[in-house]
Amino acid sequence: MKLLEWESKEILKARGVPVPPSGGVIETTGRLGAALKKAGKGPWVIKAQVLAGGRGKAGGIKVAKTPKEAQAVAKSILGMTLSTHQTAGQGIKVDSALIEGAAKIEKEYYFSVVLDRQSASPVVVASGQGGMEIESLAAEKLEAILRVPVDVDAGLPAYAARRLAFAMGIPTDKVGEFSRMARALCRIFLDYDLSLLEINPLALTSKGLAALDAKIVADDNALFRHSDLEKLPDHESSALEKAAKKAGISYVGLDGNIGCMVNGAGLAMATMDTIGLAGGTPANFLDVGGSADEERVTKAFTIILKDPKVEAVLVNIFGGIVKCDVIAGGILAALKKVKMRVPLVVRLQGTNVDKGKELLARSGLKLIQADDLWGAAQKAVTAARGAKEAA
Amino acid sequence: MSIILNKDSRLVVQGLTGSAGSFHAQQCLDYGSKIVAGVTPGRGGSQHLGVPVFNTVTDARAKTGADASLIFVPAPGAADAVLEAIDAGIDTIICITEGIPVLDMARVKKTIVSLRGRRAIRLIGPNCPGVITPEECKAGIMPAYIHKKGAIGVVSRSGTLTYEAVWQLTQEGLGQSTVVGIGGDPIIGTTHAEILELFEKDPQTEAVIMIGEIGGRGEEDAARFFKERMTKPVFAFIAGQSAPPGRRMGHAGAIIEGGSGAYAAKAAALRDAGMTVVENLSKIGAAVAKSRKTVSA
Numbered sequence: 001m002k003l004l005e006w007e008s009k010e011i012l013k014a015r016g017v018p019v020p021p022s023g024g025v026i027e028t029t030g031r032l033g034a035a036l037k038k039a040g041k042g043p044w045v046i047k048a049q050v051l052a053g054g055r056g057k058a059g060g061i062k063v064a065k066t067p068k069e070a071q072a073v074a075k076s077i078l079g080m081t082l083s084t085h086q087t088a089g090q091g092i093k094v095d096s097a098l099i100e101g102a103a104k105i106e107k108e109y110y111f112s113v114v115l116d117r118q119s120a121s122p123v124v125v126a127s128g129q130g131g132m133e134i135e136s137l138a139a140e141k142l143e144a145i146l147r148v149p150v151d152v153d154a155g156l157p158a159y160a161a162r163r164l165a166f167a168m169g170i171p172t173d174k175v176g177e178f179s180r181m182a183r184a185l186c187r188i189f190l191d192y193d194l195s196l197l198e199i200n201p202l203a204l205t206s207k208g209l210a211a212l213d214a215k216i217v218a219d220d221n222a223l224f225r226h227s228d229l230e231k232l233p234d235h236e237s238s239a240l241e242k243a244a245k246k247a248g249i250s251y252v253g254l255d256g257n258i259g260c261m262v263n264g265a266g267l268a269m270a271t272m273d274t275i276g277l278a279g280g281t282p283a284n285f286l287d288v289g290g291s292a293d294e295e296r297v298t299k300a301f302t303i304i305l306k307d308p309k310v311e312a313v314l315v316n317i318f319g320g321i322v323k324c325d326v327i328a329g330g331i332l333a334a335l336k337k338v339k340m341r342v343p344l345v346v347r348l349q350g351t352n353v354d355k356g357k358e359l360l361a362r363s364g365l366k367l368i369q370a371d372d373l374w375g376a377a378q379k380a381v382t383a384a385r386g387a388k389e390a391a
Numbered sequence: 392m393s394i395i396l397n398k399d400s401r402l403v404v405q406g407l408t409g410s411a412g413s414f415h416a417q418q419c420l421d422y423g424s425k426i427v428a429g430v431t432p433g434r435g436g437s438q439h440l441g442v443p444v445f446n447t448v449t450d451a452r453a454k455t456g457a458d459a460s461l462i463f464v465p466a467p468g469a470a471d472a473v474l475e476a477i478d479a480g481i482d483t484i485i486c487i488t489e490g491i492p493v494l495d496m497a498r499v500k501k502t503i504v505s506l507r508g509r510r511a512i513r514l515i516g517p518n519c520p521g522v523i524t525p526e527e528c529k530a531g532i533m534p535a536y537i538h539k540k541g542a543i544g545v546v547s548r549s550g551t552l553t554y555e556a557v558w559q560l561t562q563e564g565l566g567q568s569t570v571v572g573i574g575g576d577p578i579i580g581t582t583h584a585e586i587l588e589l590f591e592k593d594p595q596t597e598a599v600i601m602i603g604e605i606g607g608r609g610e611e612d613a614a615r616f617f618k619e620r621m622t623k624p625v626f627a628f629i630a631g632q633s634a635p636p637g638r639r640m641g642h643a644g645a646i647i648e649g650g651s652g653a654y655a656a657k658a659a660a661l662r663d664a665g666m667t668v669v670e671n672l673s674k675i676g677a678a679v680a681k682s683r684k685t686v687s688a
Contacts, residue, residue, distance in 0.1 A: 118608060120500035120578045152494055221466065221493065222495075225492075252639075264550050267549065267550075267555060267630075269634060276633040350558070
C-alpha cells in the first residue's frame with residue numbers, strides 16, 4: 001500500500017523526524033487562507049498530493065511568495081491532470097494539495113530504507129548527492145550511493161548512523177542530528193512493516209535538517225497489525241481493482257482488449273505473455289484464486305466485463321485439486337447470471353478435464369473451447385479481431 | 392535418489408487440524424507420504440486423520456522421529472511456526488502459507504543464517520506449492536496425479552505454472568525426479584540457484600526445468616551458478632514479459648522495481664549463461680522432449 005506524502009509526513013512528525021511546518025491538506029482554494037496561516041510565514045510550497053514521482057518537473061509543486069500568488073498556484077494545481085515520467089502516459093487528477101512553509105535549502109541529500117532481497121534484510125540506501133532520482137544517480141554515479149544494513153530487530157546502531165553521516169558529507173555540527181533522524185527513520189520502517197521509506201530530498205535548511213519529501217510503501221501482508229495504516233484510503237487501485245480485492249480476486253487493469261481469468265498468479269502472468277506471443281494484448285491480470293467456484297467465477301466475469309475495452313475473454317484454468325467438471329459447472333452457472341457480451345474462449349486442463357469439456361459442450365452455450373494454452377491464446381486473439389470487425 | 396524428500400521422509404504437519412491443513416494432509420496421506428505427526432497447540436493427545444496430534448513441534452519430534460515439517464499455519468503465525476520447527480531441531484521445513492509479512496521472513500532468515508555452520512536448515516517457501524518426489528513423498532498442495540517418476544528436476548516460483556510445466560512433461564512421457572516450488576515472495580528460504588545445486592548433485596536428475604518470474608535477482612544468480620558449476624541442461628521460462636513496471640502481479644515478489652528484474656534482462660542473463668530459454672510456456676515440455684531425443688539418438 002502506498003501512502004501520500006502528507007500521510008507519510010504525519011507518521012514522521014509523530015516519531016520526531018523534522019518536517020517542514022505544515023498548513024495541512026486542502027481540496028478547495030476556499031480553505032487556502034487558513035492553511036497558509038497555519039503553515040506560518042511565507043513563502044509557501046504548494047504540493048499536489050498524488051502517488052506519482054516527478055511531480056515537481058510536471059508542475060505539481062510550486063512556491064508562492066504572497067497569499068495572492070498562493071491563490072493562483074493552488075487554483076492551477078487543484079483539479080489539474082498530472083503527467084509525469086511515472087504515470088506511463090496516463091495523467092492523474094489532483095484532488096488535494098499540501099501547504100507547507102518553504103525552507104531555504106542549503107544542501108540536499110538522499111535517504112531511503114528498503115528491503116534488500118539478496119541479504120533478506122532492510123538496508124539504508126543513501127547519498128550525499130540528493131534531489132535527483134536515485135535511479136539516475138545509480139546510472140551515473142554508482143559510487144555515490146551508500147548502503148548500510150539495518151538489523152531487523154535492533155535497527156540502525158548509532159555508530160553506523162554516524163559513519164554514514166560522515167560518508168555522506170553531513171556537516172560535523174549536524175552529525176548528531178542526522179544520526180537521530182536516520183535511526184528514527186529505520187525504527188519507523190521496522191515498526192510499521194514498510195517495504196519502502198524514501199526521503200528525497202533530506203535537506204539541510206537554514207533551520208536544520210528536515211525531510212522535505214516522504215514516500216512510504218507499506219507491506220500489504222502486515223496491514224492486519226497496523227490498524228492506523230489499514231484505515232487509510234487506497235489511493236492506488238482503480239474502482240475495479242478495489243471491487244476485485246474485496247472479492248478475494250487479484251486483478252490489475254491493463255491497456256489491451258483480451259480479458260483473462262486464470263487460477264494462480266504465475267499462470268496468470270504466463271497467460272498474458274502467451275496472448276502477447278499470439279499477437280494480442282491482455283486487458284487485465286486476473287488470478288481467481290485456488291477455489292474458482294461459481295461465486296468467484298461470477299465475480300471475476302463481472303469485473304472483466306466492466307472494462308469497456310474488453311473484446312474477448314480467455315479463461316485458462318488448471319484444475320489441480322479443484323476438478324475441471326466442478327470448474328465447468330461454475331462457469332456455466334456464472335454465465336446464467338452474467339451477460340457475456342463478447343466471445344469467450346475456455347481452456348480447461350487437469351483433473352476430470354474430459355468431463356469438464358463435455359459439460360461445456362453439452363450446455364449449448366456459445367463458447368469456444370481450446371485444448372492447450374497456445375491454441376487458446378490464438379483463438380482469443382482471432383475472436384477479439386472478429387468482434388472488432390463485426391462492430 | 393531425489394532431492395529434499397524421499398520415501399523415508401517423516402513429516403510433521405504444523406496446522407494439521409485447520410481446514411487447509413486437513414484437506415491437503417489427507418491428499419498427501421493418500422499419495423503415500425509418511426505423515427507421522429500433527430501439531431496444533433491445545434489439541435495435543437488427540438488424533439486427526441489417523442495421525443497423532445501434539446501441542447509442540449518438540450513433542451512431535453521426540454515422540455515420532457519426524458524429520459521434516461510441512462506448514463499450513465495461517466499467515467500471522469506462520470513465521471513463528473517456522474521458528475518453532477527450527478528450534479525443535481527440524482532441518483527440512485516446507486512452508487505453504489501465503490501472505491506472511493516480509494519482515495517476519497527477514498527475522499526467520501536471520502535465525503537460519505545465525506545457525507549456519509552448526510545446522511543445515513533447508514526452508515522451502517513460503518507462499519509455495521511445496522515439494523514432491525513422485526511416487527515417494529508429496530509434501531504440498533500440488534495435484535498428485537499429474538506427476539510421474541523420472542529424470543527431470545523442476546524448480547519454480549509459482550504454483551499452477553509449475554503444474555502446467557509438469558503436466559506437459561508427463562504428457563511427453565518424461566517423469567520428474569523432484570518438483571520444488573520455492574515460492575513467490577520477496578524473501579524465500581531457498582533460491583533457484585540452491586535448488587539447481589541440489590539437482591546437479593542428484594544422480595537421478597538428468598535435466599532441469601526452471602520457472603521464474605519478473606522481479607528480484609533469483610534467476611540471474613541461478614544463471615551464474617549454472618555457468619560456473621552446472622553440467623546438466625536447464626530449460627527456463629520466465630513469466631511476466633507482458634507485465635508493466637511498478638505493478639504487482641499477484642505474487643509480492645513479481646514486480647519490476649526501478650528497471651531491475653525486467654523480463655528482457657533476465658532472459659538475456661539466462662541465455663548468456665547457456666540455459667535454453669523457452670519463450671512460449673505451451674512449448675516447454677516439447678522443448679525438453681526434443682533435446683532428449685537428440686541426445687539419445
